[in-house]
Amino acid sequence: MSSDRITPRTLKGFRDFLPAAMMQREQIIDTAKQVYRSFGYAPIDTPALEYLEILTGKGSDETDRQMYRFEDAGGRQVGMRFDLTVPLARYCAQHINELGTPFKRYHIAPVWRGENTHRGRYREFMQCDFDTIGSQSLVTDIEVAVVIHELLNQIGISDFTLRINNRQVLNGLLEQLGLRDQATPILRALDKLAKTDAETVMEEMTRQSTATTEQAAKILSLVQVTGTNGEILDQLEKLADGHEATLEGIEALRHVIEGTQAAGVAQDALVLDVSIARGLDYYTGTIYETFLNALPQIGSVCSGGRYDNLTGVYTKQELPGVGASLGLDRLLAAMEELGLLQGHRTPAKLLVTFFDRDRLSDYLKICTALRRRGLAVELFPEPKKLGQQLKYANRQGFEYALIAGTQEFEGQRCQIKDLSTGESHNVDLDEQCEQLANWLQSHSPTPASEHAG
Amino acid sequence: MSSDRITPRTLKGFRDFLPAAMMQREQIIDTAKQVYRSFGYAPIDTPALEYLEILTGKGSDETDRQMYRFEDAGGRQVGMRFDLTVPLARYCAQHINELGTPFKRYHIAPVWRGENTHRGRYREFMQCDFDTIGSQSLVTDIEVAVVIHELLNQIGISDFTLRINNRQVLNGLLEQLGLRDQATPILRALDKLAKTDAETVMEEMTRQSTATTEQAAKILSLVQVTGTNGEILDQLEKLADGHEATLEGIEALRHVIEGTQAAGVAQDALVLDVSIARGLDYYTGTIYETFLNALPQIGSVCSGGRYDNLTGVYTKQELPGVGASLGLDRLLAAMEELGLLQGHRTPAKLLVTFFDRDRLSDYLKICTALRRRGLAVELFPEPKKLGQQLKYANRQGFEYALIAGTQEFEGQRCQIKDLSTGESHNVDLDEQCEQLANWLQSHSPTPASEHAG
Numbered sequence: 001m002s003s004d005r006i007t008p009r010t011l012k013g014f015r016d017f018l019p020a021a022m023m024q025r026e027q028i029i030d031t032a033k034q035v036y037r038s039f040g041y042a043p044i045d046t047p048a049l050e051y052l053e054i055l056t057g058k059g060s061d062e063t064d065r066q067m068y069r070f071e072d073a074g075g076r077q078v079g080m081r082f083d084l085t086v087p088l089a090r091y092c093a094q095h096i097n098e099l100g101t102p103f104k105r106y107h108i109a110p111v112w113r114g115e116n117t118h119r120g121r122y123r124e125f126m127q128c129d130f131d132t133i134g135s136q137s138l139v140t141d142i143e144v145a146v147v148i149h150e151l152l153n154q155i156g157i158s159d160f161t162l163r164i165n166n167r168q169v170l171n172g173l174l175e176q177l178g179l180r181d182q183a184t185p186i187l188r189a190l191d192k193l194a195k196t197d198a199e200t201v202m203e204e205m206t207r208q209s210t211a212t213t214e215q216a217a218k219i220l221s222l223v224q225v226t227g228t229n230g231e232i233l234d235q236l237e238k239l240a241d242g243h244e245a246t247l248e249g250i251e252a253l254r255h256v257i258e259g260t261q262a263a264g265v266a267q268d269a270l271v272l273d274v275s276i277a278r279g280l281d282y283y284t285g286t287i288y289e290t291f292l293n294a295l296p297q298i299g300s301v302c303s304g305g306r307y308d309n310l311t312g313v314y315t316k317q318e319l320p321g322v323g324a325s326l327g328l329d330r331l332l333a334a335m336e337e338l339g340l341l342q343g344h345r346t347p348a349k350l351l352v353t354f355f356d357r358d359r360l361s362d363y364l365k366i367c368t369a370l371r372r373r374g375l376a377v378e379l380f381p382e383p384k385k386l387g388q389q390l391k392y393a394n395r396q397g398f399e400y401a402l403i404a405g406t407q408e409f410e411g412q413r414c415q416i417k418d419l420s421t422g423e424s425h426n427v428d429l430d431e432q433c434e435q436l437a438n439w440l441q442s443h444s445p446t447p448a449s450e451h452a453g
Numbered sequence: 454m455s456s457d458r459i460t461p462r463t464l465k466g467f468r469d470f471l472p473a474a475m476m477q478r479e480q481i482i483d484t485a486k487q488v489y490r491s492f493g494y495a496p497i498d499t500p501a502l503e504y505l506e507i508l509t510g511k512g513s514d515e516t517d518r519q520m521y522r523f524e525d526a527g528g529r530q531v532g533m534r535f536d537l538t539v540p541l542a543r544y545c546a547q548h549i550n551e552l553g554t555p556f557k558r559y560h561i562a563p564v565w566r567g568e569n570t571h572r573g574r575y576r577e578f579m580q581c582d583f584d585t586i587g588s589q590s591l592v593t594d595i596e597v598a599v600v601i602h603e604l605l606n607q608i609g610i611s612d613f614t615l616r617i618n619n620r621q622v623l624n625g626l627l628e629q630l631g632l633r634d635q636a637t638p639i640l641r642a643l644d645k646l647a648k649t650d651a652e653t654v655m656e657e658m659t660r661q662s663t664a665t666t667e668q669a670a671k672i673l674s675l676v677q678v679t680g681t682n683g684e685i686l687d688q689l690e691k692l693a694d695g696h697e698a699t700l701e702g703i704e705a706l707r708h709v710i711e712g713t714q715a716a717g718v719a720q721d722a723l724v725l726d727v728s729i730a731r732g733l734d735y736y737t738g739t740i741y742e743t744f745l746n747a748l749p750q751i752g753s754v755c756s757g758g759r760y761d762n763l764t765g766v767y768t769k770q771e772l773p774g775v776g777a778s779l780g781l782d783r784l785l786a787a788m789e790e791l792g793l794l795q796g797h798r799t800p801a802k803l804l805v806t807f808f809d810r811d812r813l814s815d816y817l818k819i820c821t822a823l824r825r826r827g828l829a830v831e832l833f834p835e836p837k838k839l840g841q842q843l844k845y846a847n848r849q850g851f852e853y854a855l856i857a858g859t860q861e862f863e864g865q866r867c868q869i870k871d872l873s874t875g876e877s878h879n880v881d882l883d884e885q886c887e888q889l890a891n892w893l894q895s896h897s898p899t900p901a902s903e904h905a906g
Contacts, residue, residue, distance in 0.1 A: 006506050008546040008767040011531060014502060016544055018551070019495035019558065026486070026496050033479070037800035038824045040831025042472035043479050047577055048501065048533075048563060049467060049521070053459050068502075070523030073567050078464060080501075091469055093461035098471070100848060102834055104799075105472065110501060114526050124500055132834070139813065139834035146821070262814035264821040314461040346557075348493035360592065361715035368599070368717040371491045378493025381555055381585065381592035395553060 013115065013123030019345045020397075024332060028155055029108055029128065032326055035151045036106040036130045039143060044105045046087040048112075052077040058086040058313060066113040080112040084129045084325075085310075092133055093314035101134025101319075122329065131323025133310060138252055140322050141286040141306060142259035148290055148302050148324055149265045155331070156340060159293045160301075162265075163273040166253050167283050167305070169236060170274070172246025173222050182209040188279035190223065194291075194299070198224075223275040229257050232272045249285075256286055284308045288324050292334055301331045344397035348376040350440060351393040356405045357383040366402070366414075369433035375440055394419055400440065404429070416440075466568065466576030472798045473850075477785060478579070481608055482561055485581045485779055488604045489559040492596060494583045497558045499540040501565075505530040511539040511766060519566040533565040537582045537778075538763075545586055546767035554587025554772075575782065584776025586763060591705055593775050594739040594759060595712035601743055601755050601777055602718045608784070609793060612746045613754075615718075616726040619706050620736050620758070622689060623727070625699025626675050635662040641732035643676065647744075647752070651677075676728040682710050685725050702738075709739055737761045741777050745787055754784045797850035801829040803893060804846040809858040810836035819855070819867075822886035828893055847872055853893065857882070869893075 010016055017025065033043070049072075056064055056079070068080040081087050084107045096103065108128045115121040130147060132140040145162060152160050170187060174180050185208035193201050198220050205216040225235045233254050240246035253272060260270050278287045285306030292301060304324025311319045335341050350370065352363050363379055370377045378398070380389045386403065393401045404414040408429070414436065416425045428435045463469055470478065486496070502525075509517055509532070521533040534540050537560045549556065561581045568574040583600060585593040598615060605613050623640060627633050638661035646654050651673050658669040678688045686707050693699035706725060713723050731740045738759030745754060757777025764772045788794050803823065805816050816832055823830045831851070833842045839856065846854045857867040861882070867889065869878045881888045 004766075005769075006767055008507070008543045008764075009504065010500055010547075011502055011504060011525075011529065012527075014500035015498075016500070016548065017496075017498040018548060019497060022496040022498055025498075038829045039820075040799055040801035040804075040829065042798060042800055043470075043475040044472060045468075045470040045475055045478075047463055047467035047469070048565070049464055049577070051462065051464060054461070068523075068525065070521075072464075072521065074465075076464065090461045094463075095469065095471060100845065102845075104831070112501070124502070135834045137834040139807070139832065142817070143832070143834075146817075150824070259813060259817055263817040311461075313457075314459055316458075345495060346493055347490035347495055351493075354592070360712060364595070364599075364712055364716040367492075371603070376491045376493065378557070379592065379596070381588045381590040381596075392553070392555075 011123070013117040013121070015122060015124070020343055023344060023347060024335075024341050025126070025328065028326075028328060028331065029126070031154045032108065032128045032151060033106070035147060035154050038150075039104070039147055041104045041106040041130045041132075041147075044091065044107050045109060046081070046084075046091055046107070048080055048110070049078045050081060050087065050090070052079045054090050055079040055081065055086055058089070063113065066115055068112050068114060082113050083111050084109060084127045088129070088131065088133075089310045090314055092319055093311040093317070096134070096311075096317065096319065102140065103133040104131070105133070106130040126328045128326040128328055129323060130325075131304075131321050133319055133321040136320050138255045138286075139259065141252070141256050142263065144286070144288060144304060144322055144324050145256060145260045145270060146263045146265060148288060149260075149269060151302065151326065152290065157292065157335075160269070161291050161293055162270050163276050163289045163291065163300075164253065164256065164270065165272065165274055165276045165287050166249040166285055167277075167287060168245055168249030168285060169240075169253065170223070170249075170277060172240065172243050172249055173219070175245070176241065176243055177211075177215055177218060179209070179211055179215060179219075182211060184279065184281060185209040186211060186219065187277035190219070190275060190277040191279045193220075193223075193275050195297070225274060229267075229270070229272040232274065233257075236274065252285060278303065278305055282307045282309075286322065292338070294338055295334050298330060298334050298337075300327070301334065302326045342397075346378065346396040346398055348378040348398060350375065350377045350400045350402055351389070351396070351398040352377060352379045352402045353386060353389045353393075354380045354383045355386060355389075355403050359404070359406070359409065362404070362409060366404075366429075366433055366436075369431075370437055370440070373433065373437035373441075375437060390417070390419075399444065402436075418443075464576070466570040466574070468575060468577070473796055474785075476797060476800060477788075477794050478781065481779075481781060481784065482579070482581065484607045485561065485604060486559070488600060488607050489583045491603075492557070492600055494557040494559040494585075494600075497544065497560055498562060499534070499537075499544055499560070501533055501563070502531045503534060503540065503543070505532045507543050508532040508534065508539055511542070516566065519568055521565050521567060534562075535566050536564050537562060537580045541582070541584065541586075542763045543767055545772055546764040546770070549587070549764075549770065549772065555593065556586040557584070558586070559583040579781045581779040581781055582776060583778075584757075584774050586772055586774040589773050591708045591739075592712065594705070594709050595716065597739070597741060597757060597775055597777050598709060598713045598723060599716045599718060601741060602713075602722060604755065604779060605743065610745065610788075613722070614744050614746060615723050615755075616729050616742045616744065617706065617709060617723065618725065618727055618729045618740050619702040619738055620730075620740060621698055621702030621738060622706065623676070623702075623730060625693065625696050625702055626672070628698070629694065629696055630664075630668055630671060632662070632664055632668060632672075635664060637732065637734060638662040639664060639672065640730035643672070643728060643730040644732045646673075646676075646728050648750070678727060682720075682723070682725040685727065686710075689727065705738060731756065731758055735760045735762075739775065745791070747791055748787050751783060751787050751790075753780070754787065755779045795850075799831065799849040799851055801831040801851060803828065803830045803853045803855055804842070804849070804851040805830060805832045805855045806839060806842045806846075807833045807836045808839060808842075808856050812858070812862065815857070815862060819857075819882075819886055819889075823890055823893070826886065826890035826894075828890060843870070843872075852897065855889075871896075 063082045189204040202216040283305035287305035289300035290302040306322040309318045367377045401417045414429045427439045516535045642657040655669040736758035740758035742753035743755040759775040820830045854870045867882045880892045
């Protein structure tokens with residue numbers, strides 16, 4: 001048999017998630033779901049595979065090139081989705097009459113791109129998108145900012161900055177400079193301002209567009225206006241010099257900032273930053289980026305914006321929308337670097353040791369009683385030496401181990417070992433484990449831990 | 454542009470999930486996660502794509518034929534996973550030294566099979582597996598039965614029967630009849646007993662194996678012993694006639710039944726059924742099937758069993774295991790037929806109408822205050838006519854709509870419309886919305902509904 005064995009391995013750029021890492025992912029995904037739902041966004045799902053024609057030409061040349069594509073057994077040309085926006089567009093074109101508007105959805109699902117893995121990119125990763133489709137109301141733009149703010153807070157991150165801007169303002173300023181048709185290369189260059197210096201950005205602008213060095217310098221001075229949000233808005237208004245589209249964009253920003261604050265977002269958590277551009281072609285209004293103040297260099301962990309026409313490729317019906325996407329992998333990498341992650345390998349709080357081989361029924365009863373009281377409890381399956389069982393409990397990251405033999409059962413109590421301190425406690429063991437459950441629920445040796453159950 | 458438009462459509466056998474259907478799926482998946490976690494099973498994930506050699510030859514000829522496979526841009530032969538068991542075997546072979554044993558994992562993820570869609574099968578569907586790897590202890594077999602029982606109960610189904618059997622018993626009985634080497638075709642025929650009559654099963658047995666009509670009749674009489682679980686065990690013991698392996702299987706069944714009952718499973722919810730066979734080659738011990746009493750004909754909604762050697766194809770280390778898988782699509786189809794599903798299209802309980810266009814800040818504040826008190830609340834984004842907003846609220850399945858204009862705000866109250874009865878209630882509106890939140894949390898017009906938030 002051994003000569004036929006197959007080496008167990010995964011494809012480059014693809015990952016196995018071990019329990020500790022997966023629990024962290026699930027915790028963030030569950031939080032995102034709960035926050036999205038609390039605003040009325042409903043879940044949807046779409047197929048991993050789509051007709052190739054649905055997917056090609058909707059992203060960039062790069063995503064087209066990176067797409068996993070093949071001919072299926074029925075001779076159809078198919079591709080694996082590379083984002084959740086193109087499937088959303090196809091889905092809305094197909095179902096919007098049944099869905100009605102406003103249509104608020106979230107979609108948390110894997111996507112696939114055959115990227116160069118040496119840049120630390122993965123070929124399979126999770127996207128966590130939320131969008132409101134079919135409304136041009138700025139209330140939906142305000143809400144996106146409030147959702148992002150609430151999402152980060154609920155995940156346990158308080159020190160972040162949500163940066164917003166409006167593409168109408170950027171486009172208006174470029175129009176005033178006679179550079180409207182050069183928006184794409186100029187805004188793509190501008191996007192790099194967060195990671196490099198102004199000189200490099202200006203150099204790229206003049207190289208990639210028709211902008212002169214003077215114009216590039218002007219653009220940089222325009223987008224680098226500083227002050228409070230109100231001061232920036234006032235300066236922009238002057239710079240707009242009566243230009244209607246620019247003024248409309250400025251008014252929209254003012255409205256979004258005011259609404260976001262009315263909804264309870266602290267003034268310093270939302271920053272108007274005219275230099276953020278999100279160089280993707282389809283954004284047309286408000287744009288959002290979110291940076292962790294302790295780690296701005298990792299880039300935005302939650303980004304999005306408003307677009308005018310989601311479904312134009314598939315239907316004549318024009319559907320505007322606004323939304324954002326949480327970058328799960330980037331956020332987890334950041335949280336790891338900031339020491340915000342737990343290392344538990346088990347979702348359970350308590351290990352019930354199999355101490356006395358004649359007491360299995362009792363252990364089973366205790367586990368059931370505690371679970372019915374909302375506790376996550378694991379029973380060690382074999383009556384091995386206690387030391388071995390406790391070693392397992394420590395390695396897995398249980399908070400407590402329960403030890404009970406004949407002596408304990410006769411005295412109607414059990415021993416609870418706190419695995420972080422090594423201390424033992426005697427706890428009463430009534431028929432329904434009420435006291436034990438209360439004891440466990442009121443004790444938590446590791447204050448930051450948030451166990452399931 | 455219209456001539457270039459692409460028809461929005463999905464591939465045959467693949468599905469879009471609209472919000473109402475997706476919320477039902479998420480509710481069951483969340484329940485499964487919570488139950489699995491409460492027993493200490495931890496989540497894992499593996500890639501959708503694997504090297505083809507990992508996947509081929511590990512399922513059946515049928516799964517090999519149905520697999521989505523292609524050559525990636527790097528010239529690798531790859532396939533999309535068709536179940537979660539083969540990836541688990543590869544994963545354990547690769548990581549078991551780091552994971553340690555017992556290794557308890559759950560895995561909830563989509564799999565892909567190019568099946569004939571005319572049988573009502575899908576080409577993309579979700580599997581919800583849980584297994585304990587690395588222990589031969591029957592405690593882990595007991596636990597699988599307890600998990601299944603708890604899972605169905607938590608999903609809201611109480612009228613079901615968990616049927617168990619043991620492959621050692623079946624194999625032992627076949628051995629006594631000199632038919633041990635014919636186990637695969639005989640057990641596959643036996644599996645059909647739930648869906649057809651004894652005569653047809655006997656006919657298939659004699660056609661597909663070397664069994665004579667007399668032997669087939671004997672097998673059917675053996676597996677159709679009836680009585681209480683205890684009576685069946687006693688009868689089997691007699692039939693075993695001292696045959697060691699059979700007796701071992703009977704002893705294991707006795708142990709599993711006793712332990713399951715000690716853990717609180719009602720006696721009539723667990724039925725020993727010697728005729729269930731689960732004709733897959735790899736099962737070697739306890740096997741499980743779960744039928745809804747109101748709809749037995751749809752087949753088992755949660756099935757599994759014990760296997761001796763999960764990882765033999767990849768490593769010389771032998772890893773036994775036991776687990777089961779919830780059939781999400783089948784269960785949802787059954788629940789729909791039984792009228793157990795909700796039709797809500799929104800996860801939110803309350804729609805705050807945008808009644809007075811000058812009061813946006815107030816509406817935003819109310820929404821934030823209610824969300825901070827754990828309620829899921831949606832704000833209608835446009836100050837449309839109230840009738841239109843209420844129509845939207847009804848269509849989406851909100852329970853309540855909040856209406857407040859100048860008059861209400863001045864009187865520090867709001868109007869809450871119960872959308873199921875049409876009644877309106879005046880509720881006080883204090884600064885933090887405490888009374889409103891309490892009112893909403895204590896009222897629920899649709900008793901069966903379980904909204905998020």
